[in-house]
Amino acid sequence: MNPCYETTSWRPGTLRAYESVGSIGAKYCYLNKVKPREFYNLILELIGEKNRYINRDDFTFDSLDFDFSKLSKLFNEPLPIVKKLSLKAINHLPNLRKQTGYSLASNEDFAYCPICLANGYHSPLHQISWVTNCFIHNEALINVVNKNKSIKNLHTDIKLLSNLYDIWFVESEIWESAKSYDWHLVDNKLIEEKAKLFIQALINTESAITNESTTIGNNIESKLLVLVENLGNSNSVFKAMHQNKSMRLGEPINFICSNMVADTLVKMNSKDFILFMYSRQITCESENAPEWKVALDKLPSILRINHKNCLHEYRKTFEQLEKTRISWCRWNTYVHPPYDMESYDRVPCQRIATLNLLQTILNFEDSLVHNSHGNFYDSRLGGMDYLFQDIEVLNDLITSDLAKKWVGFIVLGQHQIMKKYTPGYVFNTNDEADSRRTSMYVPHDLLEEIIDQLLLALVYVWIWALYETEMNRENLANQQFKPVQYLKLMISQLSPSAILEKTHNGLQLKIGTMVPYKTPDWFINKDDLINHYLNVQNKSRELEVTFDQVLLERMKSANLYQKSTNHLRIYSR
Amino acid sequence: MVDAQTLEHTKLSTRLLAGRDFLVKTPQCVSYLKQMHTWLTTGSQGALVHGRPRLGKTSATRWVLKVIPNLIGNFPVVEVPIRDQHIASERAFFQHLLRCIKHREAMKGSAGDKRDRFSEWLIARAKRSPINAAVLFFDEAHLLQDHQYSWLLNIGNELDKNGCRLFCLLVGQPELADKKLKLIEDGMEQIVGRFMVRELEFSGISSQLDLVATLTEYQETIYPIDSDTLFAENFIPLAVRGGFKLNSIGPAMWASFEKLWIHFRIDKEMSIPMHYFTSALIGTLNSLVKHDAHSLVVPQETITDSVNASGYKDSLRILLASLDKYKRTNSRS
Ligand SMILES: [Zn+2]
Numbered sequence: 001m002n003p004c005y006e007t008t009s010w011r012p013g014t015l016r017a018y019e020s021v022g023s024i025g026a027k028y029c030y031l032n033k034v035k036p037r038e039f040y041n042l043i044l045e046l047i048g049e050k051n052r053y054i055n056r057d058d059f060t061f062d063s064l065d066f067d068f069s070k071l072s073k074l075f076n077e078p079l080p081i082v083k084k085l086s087l088k089a090i091n092h093l094p095n096l097r098k099q100t101g102y103s104l105a106s107n108e109d110f111a112y113c114p115i116c117l118a119n120g121y122h123s124p125l126h127q128i129s130w131v132t133n134c135f136i137h138n139e140a141l142i143n144v145v146n147k148n149k150s151i152k153n154l155h156t157d158i159k160l161l162s163n164l165y166d167i168w169f170v171e172s173e174i175w176e177s178a179k180s181y182d183w184h185l186v187d188n189k190l191i192e193e194k195a196k197l198f199i200q201a202l203i204n205t206e207s208a209i210t211n212e213s214t215t216i217g218n219n220i221e222s223k224l225l226v227l228v229e230n231l232g233n234s235n236s237v238f239k240a241m242h243q244n245k246s247m248r249l250g251e252p253i254n255f256i257c258s259n260m261v262a263d264t265l266v267k268m269n270s271k272d273f274i275l276f277m278y279s280r281q282i283t284c285e286s287e288n289a290p291e292w293k294v295a296l297d298k299l300p301s302i303l304r305i306n307h308k309n310c311l312h313e314y315r316k317t318f319e320q321l322e323k324t325r326i327s328w329c330r331w332n333t334y335v336h337p338p339y340d341m342e343s344y345d346r347v348p349c350q351r352i353a354t355l356n357l358l359q360t361i362l363n364f365e366d367s368l369v370h371n372s373h374g375n376f377y378d379s380r381l382g383g384m385d386y387l388f389q390d391i392e393v394l395n396d397l398i399t400s401d402l403a404k405k406w407v408g409f410i411v412l413g414q415h416q417i418m419k420k421y422t423p424g425y426v427f428n429t430n431d432e433a434d435s436r437r438t439s440m441y442v443p444h445d446l447l448e449e450i451i452d453q454l455l456l457a458l459v460y461v462w463i464w465a466l467y468e469t470e471m472n473r474e475n476l477a478n479q480q481f482k483p484v485q486y487l488k489l490m491i492s493q494l495s496p497s498a499i500l501e502k503t504h505n506g507l508q509l510k511i512g513t514m515v516p517y518k519t520p521d522w523f524i525n526k527d528d529l530i531n532h533y534l535n536v537q538n539k540s541r542e543l544e545v546t547f548d549q550v551l552l553e554r555m556k557s558a559n560l561y562q563k564s565t566n567h568l569r570i571y572s573r
Numbered sequence: 574m575v576d577a578q579t580l581e582h583t584k585l586s587t588r589l590l591a592g593r594d595f596l597v598k599t600p601q602c603v604s605y606l607k608q609m610h611t612w613l614t615t616g617s618q619g620a621l622v623h624g625r626p627r628l629g630k631t632s633a634t635r636w637v638l639k640v641i642p643n644l645i646g647n648f649p650v651v652e653v654p655i656r657d658q659h660i661a662s663e664r665a666f667f668q669h670l671l672r673c674i675k676h677r678e679a680m681k682g683s684a685g686d687k688r689d690r691f692s693e694w695l696i697a698r699a700k701r702s703p704i705n706a707a708v709l710f711f712d713e714a715h716l717l718q719d720h721q722y723s724w725l726l727n728i729g730n731e732l733d734k735n736g737c738r739l740f741c742l743l744v745g746q747p748e749l750a751d752k753k754l755k756l757i758e759d760g761m762e763q764i765v766g767r768f769m770v771r772e773l774e775f776s777g778i779s780s781q782l783d784l785v786a787t788l789t790e791y792q793e794t795i796y797p798i799d800s801d802t803l804f805a806e807n808f809i810p811l812a813v814r815g816g817f818k819l820n821s822i823g824p825a826m827w828a829s830f831e832k833l834w835i836h837f838r839i840d841k842e843m844s845i846p847m848h849y850f851t852s853a854l855i856g857t858l859n860s861l862v863k864h865d866a867h868s869l870v871v872p873q874e875t876i877t878d879s880v881n882a883s884g885y886k887d888s889l890r891i892l893l894a895s896l897d898k899y900k901r902t903n904s905r906s
Binding site for chain 2: 001002003004005006007008009010011012013031032033034035038042074181
């Protein structure tokens with residue numbers, strides 16, 4: 001007869017495993033015709049007065065005291081499914097955390113799978129910051145900035161309640177059956193089956209990690225993937241959840257060394273290796289250069305092939321225009337140059353912008369010397385100050401002759417290959433290359449070999465990221481992406497990871513990379529080349545005309561129309 | 574000072590009389606069950622069950638609703654007591670219904686919110702039942718007002734729209750039958766058509782056969798539940814173990830009730846409301862406690878005393894008065 005414990009207007013049988021608290025909350029508010037506050041109160045009751053969590057960024061259902069059986073009774077849902085709201089099993093994996101920086105922490109965004117959303121489902125497995133695809137549908141997740149305020153005493157994932165409520169029950173028709181009594185939902189068996197694969201991959205990997213190895217890289221998801229792959233725990237779902245799914249584990253490279261040396265090297269962490277990659281890159285000489293250095297040094301000339309004329313044309317018209325612009329600016333108001341190498345739209349040939357991007361990559365010295373924040377290469381250290389003194393095994397490395405002190409001059413601006421094409425630079429004569437005396441540690445012997453292998457993987461990532469950026473130039477403009485932002489994104493997405501592990505007679509290095517070790521096809525075939533030059537000339541004229549028109553407008557408004565005519569190119573033409 | 578055993582008997586007696594602790598299948602219950610089975614499986618949306626007070630309507634209804642899922646599968650049932658409730662407004666009415674189902678959010682929001690919250694609760698459960706229906710059991714339903722019926726009509730429509738059915742079981746005193754006529758007179762056939770087409774008049778035990786059958790049910794009942802003690806063993810363990818059968822006192826008990834009925838010269842078929850029957854039975858058992866023995870003989874006197882003390886006499890006096898009044902009103906008009 002009448003229930004003997006509290007009930008709610010939940011629809012029994014509609015709860016799904018690993019459903020997010022926001023998803024459940026939105027449905028609760030709709031079904032019970034109550035405000036979110038009532039659901040918050042319910043959750044506060046269920047998480048217990050002590051409000052105990054291991055981490056501040058845990059999901060709501062990971063509360064240590066969460067009363068699942070009460071929720072099960074209240075919703076009339078089977079306890080086994082209710083218990084699968086928690087991600088406790090993979091929440092705190094200390095070995096993975098140490099090796100990769102692993103955590104389930106979500107970003108502040110609202111991340112969702114459009115297919116799931118159309119079937120009334122959202123999961124914390126969509127919110128994990130390093131997960132890019134839906135674990136059920138393999139669909140790319142969509143990220144939306146979430147501006148909702150935090151709720152006192154509750155964890156941030158509950159903020160998604162109002163987003164989901166609005167999407168499902170207020171405005172749109174995203175989930176068609178939302179307002180009917182027959183909800184069309186994602187099949188629970190499918191959810192459990194897919195989630196299990198993801199969770200198993202992580203748990204198995206966690207238990208297989210030993211301290212006989214170290215993981216190198218600056219991208220959590222890529223490091224995770226390489227670890228899971230290396231320990232043989234990968235599966236279709238786990239791969240699909242990362243954007244780096246095309247990662248290949250290269251052939252292992254073996255190094256023979258003493259057990260002591262091997263021990264010292266596997267004690268190094270990711271940041272230690274990255275620091276040595278910097279110092280190696282800065283101090284590497286061109287004679288007897290390693291493979292990565294050769295590839296990098298050759299790049300500017302490879303990029304110029306087929307485009308010598310473009311550069312010539314650009315420089316010629318550009319210098320001419322700069323004269324006019326600078327003399328105008330000197331006496332009148334400032335006028336922006338029509339050219340901008342930071343935008344594919346505002347250079348006559350795309351390669352000019354690409355060369356400029358390459359220069360951005362090569363100008364890494366400043367970032368290391370000043371170690372300033374916000375600089376391009378800080379991203380490689382996760383934006384933190386990390387110095388050689390911070391390397392725990394530095395002394396052991398020096399004793400074993402794996403690292404040496406280096407004192408010398410670093411030339412700044414050495415790689416500024418596009419400097420002479422920069423507006424404002426032409427007539428600036430007192431800009432000399434600067435050099436700075438610096439001391440640092442450089443890798444030596446076995447460590448140098450390892451570092452060279454890592455740099456090789458990295459250099460090819462840079463090259464392919466540049467290529468991807470140039471190839472995508474038209475989309476970038478549509479999406480309001482600056483080329484340099486896109487390049488950074490590509491580099492971080494393609495970022496390689498490596499595992500260095502002990503073997504019976506030394507060490508083995510396995511590099512997981514998403515790009516091939518070869519130069520992409522940058523070249524233009526002969527027929528297209530003629531068209532290309534024509535386009536470049538047209539674009540060049542177009543930019544000139546734009547500039548002339550701007551200048552004309554300025555003159556009219558400054559009433560200088562007559563006075564300045566003889567100064568101006570526009571009338572001499 | 575009362576000894577522990579007496580205390581135990583008193584507790585058991587009051588529970589039985591309140592109809593709370595366990596439900597016994599009387600012959601009337603069995604025919605009620607058959608009716609209910611028909612109503613629920615033939616698409617009816619409501620029924621009237623009426624009868625004089627103390628007949629055991631509430632207990633019988635509870636028993637029927639408890640047993641019937643074994644026959645037709647589970648369905649949601651809400652028992653809604655109407656007596657002494659302040660439910661004049663729609664908001665209060667639905668809040669009362671929400672409280673009957675121990676709804677967590679019973680107090681929140683407007684009348685509309687509460688109505689939707691309640692129908693959502695019913696629909697979610699009705700849809701999962703094999704008969705696609707929900708039953709609302711209104712006890713003392715003769716106290717329901719016209720507008721409350723129309724709110725129920727709305728809920729019924731809401732369930733209809735979603736492919737399920739609301740069944741309102743209206744259980745109350747004989748005025749309920751009059752209410753039906755009045756609703757037709759007042760042009761509210763819709764309510765009658767929906768909830769009151771089916772009707773069952775509830776009477777008490779009306780033959781010696783019924784009375785013996787009811788006693789046999791008590792005789793077979795195990796109490797407390799999950800023990801291996803027969804109900805009567807709680808009072809007269811030695812006698813029961815010696816082979817005493819509770820239904821053996823049936824003819825004597827019937828004779829005592831019949832004697833009272835004849836005494837009042839009531840011009841109707843005799844009926845004993847369950848309440849007085851139970852009361853007489855408990856009275857008898859309590860008196861037998863101190864005589865408990867392996868071979869127990871129950872004196873007729875003990876039974877007659879218990880029947881006389883059951884309150885049946887007073888109820889007949891009231892019945893007689895109301896019948897007279899009814900006759901007078903009818904003859905006047
Ligand atoms: Zn999905």
